[in-house]
Amino acid sequence: MVALRVLGGLLAVAFVAWSAARYRRRQISRLSLLISGAIGLGVILLAVAPDLFNPVFELFNFQPRSGRRLTAVLLFAVIVLALLLFRLQAYVDQNERSIRLLVEALGAKEFDWDRARALPPGRRIVVVSPAFNEAGNVGEVIRALPEEVEGHRVVPIVVDDGSTDGTAEEAREAGALVARLPIRRGGGLALRVGYDLALALGADIVVSIDADGQHLPEELPTLVKPIVAGEADHVNGSRMLGYYEGGPLIRNLGVHFFSWLVTGYRATRADVLRELVLEQDQFWTSEVTIEALRHRARIVEVPVTFLTRRGGVSKKPKSLRYGWSFLKAIAKTWLR
Numbered sequence: 001m002v003a004l005r006v007l008g009g010l011l012a013v014a015f016v017a018w019s020a021a022r023y024r025r026r027q028i029s030r031l032s033l034l035i036s037g038a039i040g041l042g043v044i045l046l047a048v049a050p051d052l053f054n055p056v057f058e059l060f061n062f063q064p065r066s067g068r069r070l071t072a073v074l075l076f077a078v079i080v081l082a083l084l085l086f087r088l089q090a091y092v093d094q095n096e097r098s099i100r101l102l103v104e105a106l107g108a109k110e111f112d113w114d115r116a117r118a119l120p121p122g123r124r125i126v127v128v129s130p131a132f133n134e135a136g137n138v139g140e141v142i143r144a145l146p147e148e149v150e151g152h153r154v155v156p157i158v159v160d161d162g163s164t165d166g167t168a169e170e171a172r173e174a175g176a177l178v179a180r181l182p183i184r185r186g187g188g189l190a191l192r193v194g195y196d197l198a199l200a201l202g203a204d205i206v207v208s209i210d211a212d213g214q215h216l217p218e219e220l221p222t223l224v225k226p227i228v229a230g231e232a233d234h235v236n237g238s239r240m241l242g243y244y245e246g247g248p249l250i251r252n253l254g255v256h257f258f259s260w261l262v263t264g265y266r267a268t269r270a271d272v273l274r275e276l277v278l279e280q281d282q283f284w285t286s287e288v289t290i291e292a293l294r295h296r297a298r299i300v301e302v303p304v305t306f307l308t309r310r311g312g313v314s315k316k317p318k319s320l321r322y323g324w325s326f327l328k329a330i331a332k333t334w335l336r
Contacts, residue, residue, distance in 0.1 A: 008046070015039075016041070020037075107182075110180045123204050139171065141213055155177065235302055236301045272297050277291060
């Protein structure tokens with residue numbers, strides 16, 4: 001027991017000294033230093049003069065030499081760690097949200113507002129395409145979109161998710177309005193930026209489509225028809241009902257296990273979209289549908305074609321990691 005107290009005391013001294021050094025380098029706040037110092041001092045006193053804590057032990061009836069006091073120390077340590085973890089998580093969530101809002105604001109600021117203001121008036125279907133390093137595919141996707149569907153002008157928006165190639169330039173040359181994010185944050189955040197821009201442009205229907213050529217732009221009329229007809233508020237393009245161009249077996253069974261059920265090709269009425277709470281930065285394809293269900297939207301599935309990537313490199317994680325992350329995103333959206 002003496003050796004354990006000595007080791008604990010030495011580690012506590014080292015911890016306090018390390019915290020003080022980090023504070024001098026402005027790596028932690030004064031509050032963090034005070035918390036670290038209080039914890040370190042408590043451990044040092046427990047190692048040097050444990051009898052000082054007898055009133056606390058006796059309050060909870062932890063008798064000496066029974067092993068219960070050691071258990072009590074461990075219990076108190078777990079409680080302190082839990083409180084520190086809660087505080088850390090609060091800071092992480094706050095910082096995460098601040099970064100997210102900053103990136104979204106910068107993306108909206110870099111949008112082609114001058115070209116957007118020159119658009120002719122009238123009803124609009126805005127097609128949003130998040131894109132990361134899709135210079136070889138995005139132009140073909142944009143050019144294949146119909147100019148008008150059911151009396152609605154089709155307006156493509158490409159949100160460049162911090163690409164390092166010429167994605168933004170290719171999309172703009174093909175006729176899309178472009179917003180460029182300063183850093184890569186994931187397709188979900190890029191989609192949110194595109195949705196906000198679409199609503200700002202007065203869209204009647206907002207469509208999302210992949211920039212890699214896996215969805216057929218020519219099927220846009222099929223996707224939006226139930227909404228135009230007043231039969232649906234939200235439409236999912238289903239490869240289960242349509243055609244799926246298979247690839248290697250491991251690709252079909254692993255990476256695309258969950259995306260077999262949901263695709264990024266979907267359409268939503270603008271007034272419904274405005275009510276949805278979207279927070280996922282990645283693995284977002286299920287979030288829009290779950291939120292639509294939460295708002296009791298009328299949801300319809302239509303058959304669409306799903307092709308293999310036309311070129312470039314897939315941005316999805318590999319097999320089990322993709323499935324696990326997708327499942328977590330679904331659970332987090334459903335439980336919030």
